[in-house]
Amino acid sequence: xxxxxxxxxxxxxxEAGSERLGTVTIRxxxxxxVDDGVSMAPGAIDCRGKCLAPxxxxxxxxxxxxxxxxxxxxxxxxxxxxxxGVTTMVTRADTLPVIxxxxxxxxxxxRAAQDSPVRIAPMAALTKGRAGRExxxxxxxxxxxxxxxxDGDTVTTDTKVLSRAFxxxxxxxxxxxxxxxxxxxxxxxxxxxxxxxxxxxxxxVSPMAERMGLDRDIALVEMTGVKYHADQIxxxxxxxxxxxxxxxxxxxxxxxxxxxxxxxxxxxGEYRTFFKIKPPLRSETDRLAVVEAVASGLVxxxxxxxxxxxxESKRLPFEEAxxxxxxxxxxxxxxxxxxxxxxxTLPQLFRAMALNPxxxxxxxxxxxxxxxxxxxxxxxxxxxxxxxxFTLQSKSKNTPxxxxxxxxxxxxxxxxxxxxxxxxx
Amino acid sequence: xTFRARHLLGIEQLHPIEIATVLDLAxxxxxxxxxxVKHSDRLAGLTQINMFFENSTRTQASFELAGKRxxxxxxxxxxxxxxxKKGETLIDTALTLNAMHPDxxxxxxxxxxxxxxxxxxxxxxxxxxxxxxxxxxxxxxxxALTIRRAKGRLHxxxxxxxxxxxHSRVARSNILLLGKMENRVRLxxxxxxxxxxxxxxxxxxxxxxxxxxxxCDVVMMLxxxxxxxxxxxxxxxxxxxxxxxxxxxxxxxxKEDAIVMHPGPMNRGVEIDGxxxxxxxxxxxxxxxxxxxxxxxxxxxxxxxxxREERSNG
Numbered sequence: 001x002x003x004x005x006x007x008x009x010x011x012x013x014x015e016a017g018s019e020r021l022g023t024v025t026i027r028x029x030x031x032x033x034v035d036d037g038v039s040m041a042p043g044a045i046d047c048r049g050k051c052l053a054p055x056x057x058x059x060x061x062x063x064x065x066x067x068x069x070x071x072x073x074x075x076x077x078x079x080x081x082x083x084x085g086v087t088t089m090v091t092r093a094d095t096l097p098v099i100x101x102x103x104x105x106x107x108x109x110x111r112a113a114q115d116s117p118v119r120i121a122p123m124a125a126l127t128k129g130r131a132g133r134e135x136x137x138x139x140x141x142x143x144x145x146x147x148x149x150x151d152g153d154t155v156t157t158d159t160k161v162l163s164r165a166f167x168x169x170x171x172x173x174x175x176x177x178x179x180x181x182x183x184x185x186x187x188x189x190x191x192x193x194x195x196x197x198x199x200x201x202x203x204x205v206s207p208m209a210e211r212m213g214l215d216r217d218i219a220l221v222e223m224t225g226v227k228y229h230a231d232q233i234x235x236x237x238x239x240x241x242x243x244x245x246x247x248x249x250x251x252x253x254x255x256x257x258x259x260x261x262x263x264x265x266x267x268x269g270e271y272r273t274f275f276k277i278k279p280p281l282r283s284e285t286d287r288l289a290v291v292e293a294v295a296s297g298l299v300x301x302x303x304x305x306x307x308x309x310x311x312e313s314k315r316l317p318f319e320e321a322x323x324x325x326x327x328x329x330x331x332x333x334x335x336x337x338x339x340x341x342x343x344x345t346l347p348q349l350f351r352a353m354a355l356n357p358x359x360x361x362x363x364x365x366x367x368x369x370x371x372x373x374x375x376x377x378x379x380x381x382x383x384x385x386x387x388x389x390f391t392l393q394s395k396s397k398n399t400p401x402x403x404x405x406x407x408x409x410x411x412x413x414x415x416x417x418x419x420x421x422x423x424x425x
Numbered sequence: 426x427t428f429r430a431r432h433l434l435g436i437e438q439l440h441p442i443e444i445a446t447v448l449d450l451a452x453x454x455x456x457x458x459x460x461x462v463k464h465s466d467r468l469a470g471l472t473q474i475n476m477f478f479e480n481s482t483r484t485q486a487s488f489e490l491a492g493k494r495x496x497x498x499x500x501x502x503x504x505x506x507x508x509x510k511k512g513e514t515l516i517d518t519a520l521t522l523n524a525m526h527p528d529x530x531x532x533x534x535x536x537x538x539x540x541x542x543x544x545x546x547x548x549x550x551x552x553x554x555x556x557x558x559x560x561x562x563x564x565x566x567x568x569a570l571t572i573r574r575a576k577g578r579l580h581x582x583x584x585x586x587x588x589x590x591x592h593s594r595v596a597r598s599n600i601l602l603l604g605k606m607e608n609r610v611r612l613x614x615x616x617x618x619x620x621x622x623x624x625x626x627x628x629x630x631x632x633x634x635x636x637x638x639x640x641c642d643v644v645m646m647l648x649x650x651x652x653x654x655x656x657x658x659x660x661x662x663x664x665x666x667x668x669x670x671x672x673x674x675x676x677x678x679x680k681e682d683a684i685v686m687h688p689g690p691m692n693r694g695v696e697i698d699g700x701x702x703x704x705x706x707x708x709x710x711x712x713x714x715x716x717x718x719x720x721x722x723x724x725x726x727x728x729x730x731x732x733r734e735e736r737s738n739g
Contacts, residue, residue, distance in 0.1 A: 195622030199437075201537035201558030201594060204621070271538030315516050317536035319557070 009047035029416035055087025055375035067096025078116030085377030094152035132156035150177035180213035236289035308396030336408030468497035491721035565598035588647035613637030
């Protein structure tokens with residue numbers, strides 16, 4: 001029996017919505033006790049008043065295995081996650097080949113077990129090859145460990161195919177994750193439409209495309225009764241539709257990305273391709289509306305939408321450059337911007353980054369209560385640093401935060417009670 | 426005279442004084458080009474490479490002539506034909522070219538921002554000859570010179586830019602330049618060809634030609650690309666000509682002495698009536714071509730001066 005005691009820690013409890021000074025006792029990889037107050041018993045680790053929270057559960061991480069290991073591997077992604085306080089990576093299926101059979105899914109779980117210091121909860125595609133024509137073997141894939149089904153950022157235009165996949169998924173209680181974009185309107189777009197896009201001469205999409213995509217998917221949820229999660233809600237106009245769906249009692253939740261919460265479309269500036277993401281960065285009005293929706297709980301989860309791209313994919317004219325940004329290591333420091341701006345509290349942030357994603361996927365993580373797995377992150381929300389992208393653990397260095405001042409550093413990360421990054425005390 | 430820029434990437438980066446400096450120098454190059462000996466040695470010993478990733482006959486010829494009249498060694502590279510097909514990236518192409526020690530690089534590219542990207546990677550002066558839907562600065566400068574010579578001034582004029590604004594880099598550069606020089610700019614066209622957010626640019630937007638041209642000093646027509654004529658952005662060519670093609674009746678709404686401009690090549694009977702285009706009392710379309718060579722001579726001369734200064738300093 002191994003026991004570990006972390007004391008004098010500012011405990012961030014997303015379930016209770018509270019912060020308090022306390023002590024956590026870990027036994028055999030599980031939280032055995034969570035007590036108020038400081039107890040400097042022999043062997044206890046003094047956390048010096050720093051924040052201790054449940055490890056982050058990040059929905060939508062792209063690990064480029066199989067297919068593009070030069071961009072990211074399970075080893076590099078796992079190290080990046082550990083360094084960023086992410087203890088569960090919910091991996092995407094949009095690899096080469098696509099994760100759409102139990103065999104490819106087994107490859108993912110095997111590689112992850114070999115190389116990743118943090119947990120992997122793999123997603124599988126909803127349709128074969130993400131082509132939107134035939135559904136995958138949802139049952140077999142569930143048995144193999146798929147926690148959710150998603151075609152990533154590809155939108156299936158054939159609603160008949162989609163309605164059947166949703167209906168079938170419902171019978172198995174499977175969670176479906178959709179990318180909410182009207183595909184016609186958003187085709188070829190690199191940025192959000194408006195004055196900036198027009199002046200820069202870039203192909204743009206109206207923010208309304210997101211609302212249209214969400215409206216369609218909600219109608220399909222109403223029709224089929226499937227368990228549904230919208231991957232990224234990033235615009236003000238999509239929020240009332242989400243609110244109505246929830247009020248009507250549909251099994252709908254929604255996420256957003258840390259980049260959409262902390263950056264806006266003007267950050268693209270002089271065609272900076274590290275700021276090209278999917279969906280594109282939005283206006284400041286949209287950003288603040290979505291931050292508010294996270295605070296109220298309307299938007300449930302925050303993800304890094306970690307998408308590694310090598311230098312060659314980004315050193316191109318903006319329209320041709322690949323989309324996506326790495327985010328595993330910057331998710332927590334970027335989230336601290338929202339905390340320091342007094343837009344979100346730490347329990348609110350960890351509700352969206354740990355508790356809600358775990359709950360939605362049916363995982364026991366994300367809690368700071370006895371019986372929960374001892375997946376923890378110790379961090380200093382005030383530690384300042386300037387981000388140098390070449391210090392990142394990810395193989396790809398495409399972060400929009402390069403050279404920026406950040407506040408908030410991860411000091412230590414534990415998975416199942418084992419230290420996977422940093423040191424405490 | 427003040428012109429500090431290292432590259433000519435867009436009108437956005439230019440100060441009104443820099444714009445006036447280019448135009449003043451260009452005036453003198455109009456005289457040179459009209460003289461008996463159309464030659465100077467201002468760019469002697471310098472190498473100018475024209476790199477066109479998009480088809481162009483007129484702009485490329487204009488830049489080539491401008492360089493040759495100033496004594497530069499000019500080389501043309503048709504990029505669609507070469508490395509792009511072999512999968513070479515824009516940056517690699519730029520580095521390869523840079524190793525040949527050019528002094529002036531004239532670039533046209535189908536993607537917005539591509540010329541800016543290229544300029545970051547080379548040590549010579551870069552001139553943007555059109556990037557995507559972003560900017561076409563020498564076109565705006567030649568339009569400005571044409572207006573200044575025809576109207577005697579380049580401020581407090583009512584200028585209507587008409588047609589396919591959404592896909593036009595010429596329109597963007599002109600809106601920026603004419604705004605910087607304190608003119609009143611109107612955009613006239615069907616709403617499907619007006620970019621979103623245009624109302625925030627400090628311009629007036631009209632979808633009716635008669636109202637848009639009312640009292641204008643300058644009517645600037647834009648080319649409508651063939652591929653945009655069938656149903657996608659406008660219902661048909663004939664309906665477009667009927668509602669937005671510049672003919673005598675519509676032009677009558679502008680001031681009596683209003684001039685008519687077009688960056689070329691024209692679609693007669695689509696955006697402009699042939700007789701208007703050929704009316705020597707109204708149309709300055711041929712002058713625009715002439716001013717194009719002079720403005721490009723001036724721009725390259727000024728950039729070369731800055732380049733020499735930079736090199737001698739260090």
